[in-house]
Amino acid sequence: LPANGYLLAKLMPLSEFDVIERYFNVAGAQRDDVVLGIGDDAALLRVPADRALAVAIDTLLEDRHFLSGSDAFDIGYKSLAVNLSDLAAIGAEPAWATLSLSLPSADGHWLQAFADGFFSLARRFNVQLVGGDTTRGPLSVTVQVHGFVEPDRALRRSGAQPGDKVYVTGSLGDAACALHQLQAGHAGDPLLVERLNRPVPRVHVGRALTRQAHAAIDISDGLLADLNHIARASRCGATLWVDRLPRSTAFAASCDPEWVLPMQLSGGDDYELCFCVDPERAERLPALAAEAGVTFTEVGVMEKKPGIRCRHDDGSIYSPRSGGFDHFA
Amino acid sequence: LPANGYLLAKLMPLSEFDVIERYFNVAGAQRDDVVLGIGDDAALLRVPADRALAVAIDTLLEDRHFLSGSDAFDIGYKSLAVNLSDLAAIGAEPAWATLSLSLPSADGHWLQAFADGFFSLARRFNVQLVGGDTTRGPLSVTVQVHGFVEPDRALRRSGAQPGDKVYVTGSLGDAACALHQLQAGHAGDPLLVERLNRPVPRVHVGRALTRQAHAAIDISDGLLADLNHIARASRCGATLWVDRLPRSTAFAASCDPEWVLPMQLSGGDDYELCFCVDPERAERLPALAAEAGVTFTEVGVMEKKPGIRCRHDDGSIYSPRSGGFDHFA
Numbered sequence: 202l203p204a205n206g207y208l209l210a211k212l213m214p215l216s217e218f219d220v221i222e223r224y225f226n227v228a229g230a231q232r233d234d235v236v237l238g239i240g241d242d243a244a245l246l247r248v249p250a251d252r253a254l255a256v257a258i259d260t261l262l263e264d265r266h267f268l269s270g271s272d273a274f275d276i277g278y279k280s281l282a283v284n285l286s287d288l289a290a291i292g293a294e295p296a297w298a299t300l301s302l303s304l305p306s307a308d309g310h311w312l313q314a315f316a317d318g319f320f321s322l323a324r325r326f327n328v329q330l331v332g333g334d335t336t337r338g339p340l341s342v343t344v345q346v347h348g349f350v351e352p353d354r355a356l357r358r359s360g361a362q363p364g365d366k367v368y369v370t371g372s373l374g375d376a377a378c379a380l381h382q383l384q385a386g387h388a389g390d391p392l393l394v395e396r397l398n399r400p401v402p403r404v405h406v407g408r409a410l411t412r413q414a415h416a417a418i419d420i421s422d423g424l425l426a427d428l429n430h431i432a433r434a435s436r437c438g439a440t441l442w443v444d445r446l447p448r449s450t451a452f453a454a455s456c457d458p459e460w461v462l463p464m465q466l467s468g469g470d471d472y473e474l475c476f477c478v479d480p481e482r483a484e485r486l487p488a489l490a491a492e493a494g495v496t497f498t499e500v501g502v503m504e505k506k507p508g509i510r511c512r513h514d515d516g517s518i519y520s521p522r523s524g525g526f527d528h529f530a
Numbered sequence: 531l532p533a534n535g536y537l538l539a540k541l542m543p544l545s546e547f548d549v550i551e552r553y554f555n556v557a558g559a560q561r562d563d564v565v566l567g568i569g570d571d572a573a574l575l576r577v578p579a580d581r582a583l584a585v586a587i588d589t590l591l592e593d594r595h596f597l598s599g600s601d602a603f604d605i606g607y608k609s610l611a612v613n614l615s616d617l618a619a620i621g622a623e624p625a626w627a628t629l630s631l632s633l634p635s636a637d638g639h640w641l642q643a644f645a646d647g648f649f650s651l652a653r654r655f656n657v658q659l660v661g662g663d664t665t666r667g668p669l670s671v672t673v674q675v676h677g678f679v680e681p682d683r684a685l686r687r688s689g690a691q692p693g694d695k696v697y698v699t700g701s702l703g704d705a706a707c708a709l710h711q712l713q714a715g716h717a718g719d720p721l722l723v724e725r726l727n728r729p730v731p732r733v734h735v736g737r738a739l740t741r742q743a744h745a746a747i748d749i750s751d752g753l754l755a756d757l758n759h760i761a762r763a764s765r766c767g768a769t770l771w772v773d774r775l776p777r778s779t780a781f782a783a784s785c786d787p788e789w790v791l792p793m794q795l796s797g798g799d800d801y802e803l804c805f806c807v808d809p810e811r812a813e814r815l816p817a818l819a820a821e822a823g824v825t826f827t828e829v830g831v832m833e834k835k836p837g838i839r840c841r842h843d844d845g846s847i848y849s850p851r852s853g854g855f856d857h858f859a
Contacts, residue, residue, distance in 0.1 A: 236582050240763070241687050242619035242747060243586040245679065248577040253565050256660065257572040258674060260630040262667040290571035301589040301672045331585065338591040343630045343672040345587060350574065358570050418571060434569070 220307055220335045224316040225300065232296065232329045244331035246297060252349035257287035263340040267398075268383060273311045275398040276342060277318030282400050283421065284346040285326055286472040289407030290419035292356040293348030295326045300333035303341040326404055356410060356417035356476070361435035365415055365477035367501035368486070370403050372449040373424060377468020378456045392451040400472035406493045410476055413485060417476035423467035425521055428475055428501070429509050435477075441466075441501040444514045466511070466521050477503055549636060549664045553645040554629065561625065561658045573660035575626060581678035586616035592669040596727075597712060602640045604727040605671060606647030611729050612750065613675040614655055615801040618736035619748035621685040622677030624655045629662035632670040655733055685739060685746035685805070690764035694744055694806035696830035697815070699732050701778040702753060706797020707785045721780040729801035735822045739805055742814060746805035752796035754850055757804055757830070758838050764806075769839045770795075770830040772848045795840070795850050806832055 226239045236245035248254050261280050263269050281298060288295050300319070304311075323330060328346070379393035389397075403419070410417055416435060418427045424446070432438050446465040448456075456464060478486065483499075490497040504510075511519040555568045565574035577583050590609050592598055610627060617624050629648070633640075652659060657675070708722035718726075732748070739746055745764060747756045753775070761767050775794045777785075785793060807815065812828075819826040833839075840848040 236681050237684065237686065242616040242685075243584040243622060243677075245582040245584055245620070245681060245684055247681070248583055250579040253574040254577055254583065255572040255574055256626075256628060256676070258628040258630050258661055258672075259663055260632060260665055260670075260672065262632060262665055265665060265667055287571040291574070293572060297585075299585060299587040299674060301587050303589060303591060303670065332587060334588055336589055336591055336594060338594055338670065339668045341589075341632065341667065341670055343587075343589065345628060345674045347585070348572075352565050352574060352576070355566065355574055356571075357566065 224312045230324055230327045230329045235329055235331055238331045249349055253352040255288055255291050255293035255348045255350050257284050258345040259283050260343040273314035274318035277315035278322050278399050280342040280344045281319050281322045282402050284344045285402035285404055286419040288346055288348040289402050289404045290417050292407045292411035293350035295328045295348045297331045297347045298328050299345045301343040302335045303338040354411040356414055358416055358418055358431045358434035361416035361431050361477040361503050363437050363503050363505045365503040366480055366483050366499050367477055368497045369475050369500050370406055370473040370495050372447045373471055374464040374468055375449050375452050376470035377464040378452050390451050390455050403474045406474055406495055409489050413482050414476040414478050417474055420471045420473045420475055422469045425466045437503050437505055438507045439501050439503050440510045443511050443519045445500050447498040553641045559653055559656045559658045564658055564660055567660045578678055582681040584617055584620050584622035584677045584679050586613050587674040588612050589672040602643035603647035606644035607651050607728050609671040609673045610648050610651045611731050613673045614731035615748040617675055617677040618731050618733045619746050621736045621740035622679035624657045624677045626660045626676045627657050628674045630672040631664045632667040683740040685743055687745055687747055687760045687763035690745040690760050690806040690832050692766050692832050692834045694832040695809055695812050695828050696806055697826045698804050698829050699735055699802040699824045701776045702800055703793040703797050704778050704781050705799035706793040707781050719780050719784050732803045735803055735824055738818050742811050743805040743807050746803055749800045749802045749804055751798045754795045766832055766834055767836045768830050768832050772840050773843045774829050776827040
């Protein structure tokens with residue numbers, strides 16, 4: 202220290218301040234509605250006067266939500282993707298994110314790859330990182346996202362009605378199948394592993410559905426569990442036609458036949474949308490799917506009777522093994 | 531399962547859904563600006579048209595931000611308090627919080643005590659919990675808070691000017707002294723331990739200062755480090771008069787004299803505010819302090835010269851040992 206008693210902040214390798222400055226204060230979208238971003242006690246943001254603010258928060262833990270040793274790019278990507286998927290499910294347009302990152306050590310290569318993954322998705326959906334904190338501890342990533350939605354058009358879980366057709370986007374079971382392959386020590390089918398590690402949040406579909414659907418949810422815990430959330434919130438039930446659940450070519454080729462339905466019904470992590478549409482509005486869906494570049498598959502129908510019934514196309518009952526992933530089960 | 535193929539969500543003891551429902555969906559403030567709270571993919575919220583949304587996020591980890599075995603009430607309380615302190619520092623009025631909780635196991639008594647601590651503070655500051663998630667993992671608590679502030683009156687770190695008087699609220703060093711006592715295996719002075727475990731965020735002071743102060747920050751990393759944040763953001767420096775730093779009676783009575791200044795300058799966790807005021811506006815401060823029931827102490831002056839200089843009242847230089855707590859130091 203100079204003899205005149207100066208105290209400058211000690212320049213320590215990869216201090217908390219360095220981490221934020223070096224890796225997180227530079228990349229991603231720059232939005233006009235951010236009055237004050239990273240670097241103060243709080244971010245200051247502007248919400249359009251005619252929109253509700255939509256807020257979702259999710260934490261990813263090592264060995265719980267991603268395998269130990271996962272690629273840092275994928276962890277950064279997925280930590281934002283799962284949150285954007287929640288905004289998609291409620292029909293909101295993404296705007297800002299905050300990030301709380303707990304790390305065993307401040308490894309520059311890891312941080313750069315994590316930031317690259319996070320911001321690759323942030324740029325794609327015009328999301329600006331506006332704040333966060335970093336601490337030393339077990340690897341854990343908490344992201345909160347903020348978006349805007351017309352308050353009377355938000356896709357609530359509670360809006361489904363008996364008679365609504367039940368649809369899912371994309372294909373189901375891919376992520377669960379990839380996880381099974383990786384946990385068995387295999388390299389995993391690249392297409393399936395891509396679906397596990399880099400799910401594409403169905404943001405554009407969610408926005409378009411605000412004018413069409415009665416209810417929506419993203420499939421994070423498995424279709425059965427998530428459709429059951431809609432059914433309970435809407436005080437009704439549903440029948441699912443299990444033979445109609447959409448399968449990707451890669452999934453169909455590599456999934457043990459015995460595991461096809463369990464993975465499609467109860468495997469989590471697909472981050473597709475499940476939504477309920479009045480039959481009279483269903484005719485508009487093909488155009489919407491084509492515009493979004495995503496398939497929509499009709500997989501069931503909402504009914505007055507509570508609970509979810511699974512049936513084969515011949516009418517016989519299928520009994521699922523599990524109701525979905527539950528963190529304290 | 532009934533023979534008709536019903537699948538109801540399995541009722542598992544303390545599932546993620548139960549945790550949210552049982553402990554977190556019932557208590558705390560109920561606000562008119564919450565369109566949709568806990569229980570959907572995202573919360574839907576209304577921000578007043580003439581206000582900026584202020585957002586802050588902070589994570590508390592066991593053994594890092596609180597001692598292992600800390601009282602669950604205190605962890606719940608403090609996880610919200612440190613975030614409300616960030617809103618106070620920017621001059622915002624608190625509104626909503628989200629919570630991401632990682633727990634080694636779902637212990638009902640622990641969760642009830644945690645929720646009691648969290649909501650005791652939430653009710654006091656009219657904060658509604660609007661969302662969150664729970665996962666099994668190492669004990670970790672991430673809270674994000676949202677508030678409102680007039681965009682042109684927010685207390686940014688960057689607004690200080692040379693000549694501004696530097697003030698702190700309350701007393702400094704209490705939390706560091708309590709931590710030292712507890713880590714040495716003592717019971718700790720109850721008043722100091724209260725300051726460590728249940729800091730009172732200076733929300734009302736922050737709101738009042740939006741009309742008076744050029745800049746503010748909350749003292750979480752220690753006065754030196756935090757004032758240095760203001761100085762750097764404002765492209766200036768400061769002199770601190772170390773003999774004038776406010777001490778509580780309990781601190782003065784139990785702190786080793788050799789540790790008084792290090793704890794006051796570099797001990798974190800006090801969550802007082804440090805703020806900078808134009809000398810011409812300083813005359814209004816005593817009335818404001820009286821109204822808030824908090825003491826304000828003038829401890830320094832902002833100067834053009836970069837860096838923070840510490841001096842005794844006789845003009846001699848004091849050389850601090852450390853620049854504050856840094857999570858990757």
